[in-house]
Amino acid sequence: MRVLHVNKFLYRRGGAEGYLLDLADLQRSAGDEVAFFGMTHPDNDNSLPYAGHFPPYVELEPPPRGLAPRIAAAGRMIWSPASRRGLAQVIADFAPDVIHLHNIYHQLSPSVLAAARSAGVPCVLTMHDYKLACPSYQLLDQGKVCQACVSGGPLHAARRRCKDGSVSASTLLAVETWMHRQLRSYDPVGVFVSPSRFLADVMARAGVYPDRIQVINHFVDTAGIAVKSQAGGGVLFAGRISPEKGVDVLIEAVAALPADVAIDVAGDGPALPAVRALAERVVPGRVRFHGRVDKSRLQELTRAAAVVAVPSRWHENQPMAVLEAFACGVPVVGTDLGGLPELITAGVDGEVVPADDPAALGAALGKLVADADRAYAMGRAARDRIDRDFPPELHLTRLRDAYLAAARVVPAGGRR
Incomplete structure (x- = not known):
């Protein structure tokens, strides 16, 4: 074909x-x-x-x-x-x-x-x-979860100024979606x-x-992906560093973790300068920023972690960050939005926490980091699920x- x-x-x-x-x-x-x-x-x-x-x-x-x-x-x-x-x-x-x-x-x-x-x-x-379904594509209205256009039509985006509070940007996106619907594009x-x-x-x-x-x-093709071989490690975030990904929530949550826990952030994006500044202000010297890394390096960072954090404040679809962590044998703590609860079985291969809640995120991450053997067992269950359901x-x-x-x-x- x-x-x-x-x-x-x-x-x-x-x-x-x-x-x-x-x-x-x-x-x-x-x-x-x-x-x-x-x-x-x-x-x-x-x-x-x-x-x-x-x-x-x-x-x-x-x-x-x-x-x-x-x-x-x-x-x-x-x-x-x-x-x-x-x-x-x-x-x-x-x-x-x-x-x-x-x-x-x-x-x-x-x-x-x-x-x-x-x-x-x-x-x-x-x-x-x-x-x-949503002109600004994220089901967000100025950073807050919103589904007004799903049931009410795309012109709600203009009325609500959902794109960064801008009348012009929001109207352009609304008109774009409306026209494509009218033209049956x-x-x-x-x-x-x-x-x-x-x-x-x-x-x-x-x-x-x-x-x-x-x-x-x-x-996920697991044929060339090695599984985490021993318990232990810190916390990893991997993905685009933009406001909807909630990396700032993770930084706030780090304060609840022991000072010797390694926090790694792999990725790049428009919110990176703000996130770096927040980390220096809230938890100075405790977060390592790696920038955009290739697949092999990302897998190394994943296997070195006890848990991967997906602190999204938007309705994730089916993020590859979760599937790739599972493939490496590492559990995931993610939020309760979008397709994340479909992927994570709480207590089996990870935990699900409320979005925009640093205390809940920090508590869930802290429990897995503190109980390395439990986190390791959950990672094994995660890999089994990938082999079974995502071949x-x-x-x-x-x-x-x-x-x-x-x-x-x-x-x-x-x-x-």
């Missing part, structure tokens, strides 16, 4: 990109031919044969300076002729059997779906966040893949093609079924 993956970023930026690249490797190992389409970016892999067809790089967080660049960026969010034209050229050359889309919002826009429709290629879209997608039951329920309540949603968990072979089988299902609902005018 010839699979064309489409995502705005084509480097290991976060969980969505990690899943995309790991899936492509898995498909290649199963005999599929794989190609990529995305946005031009300085961090992209140099070995992307279709990079010449990618639309130009644009940074939207923060938005570009100047009125003209901002207007151009806003127009691109609604519809990107360069993205449609570029993908059409790649389709003509690569001739995919299916197009598997991921995060196409803003920098690519659903204009890429118009190219797929014209070529009659079946489309599957994995939903890594809540963008199709996502009609060419035959199957919407939801990694978690929570996200699937949100999309169904928002009326996002409920008859086309399939819940397909992510996967790559099962994921490939279910994904192939989704590809076949998408081929049966190619919109009128496309090939069948």
Whole structure:
């Protein structure tokens, strides 16, 4: 099978990109031919044969300076002729059997779906966040959990100024989502893949093609992942350092832990300077920041930890941080939002605590660090669950079924 993956970023930026690249490797190992389409970016892999067809790089967080660049960026969010034209050229050359889309919002826009429709290629879209139900994609209103747009429609985002309290930014996102719904821009997608039951329920309540949603968990290939070999260690956070990830809550929780417990933070993101400053102010010298690390180094840091913290204050979908910790044989303490409670079985492979509660987080982490043997046993249970419920072979089988299902609902005018 010839699979064309489409995502705005084509480097290991976060969980969505990690899943995309790991899936492509898995498909290649199963005999599929794989190609990529995305946005031009300085961090992209140099070995992307279709990079010449990618639309130009644009940074939207923060938005570009100047009125003209901002207007151009806003127009691109609604519809990107360069993205449609570029993908059409790649389709003509690569001739995919299916197009598997991921995060196409803003920098690519659903204009890429118009190219797929014209070529009659079946489309599957994995939903890594809540963008199709929530204009700001995180189910957050200025940092607070919110689902107003799920039941009330996307224009609530403008009324509530949910994007950083900004009228203009919130209105742009609201209008973008409203227009795409009015134009039925996502009609060419035959199957919407939801990694978690929570996200699937949100999309169904928002009326996002409920008859086309399939819940397909992510996967972890444990063949090359060593398991933690001895009890003990400290606390690790791994992921994008942004406000919704709650790393600041973890820093506040560190004060409740013994002074000799190692706290490691692996990742990068817009909140890193603020988090560093908070750590120096609240727990000086106790947090080690590693920046963005490659997969092998991340696994080393994970195995050295007694527990991984996922202190998110937003509705996580199915974070790879949890699955990768489990694969290394390390339990997870996560919050009670989104798909996290679907992954963590309290008292078996981790603990679930209220979001935005440093005291509860610190208490749960402290118990596992203090009882290294219990934490080690929970990590073993976590690895067993990964081997049982998230094997790559099962994921490939279910994904192939989704590809076949998408081929049966190619919109009128496309090939069948």
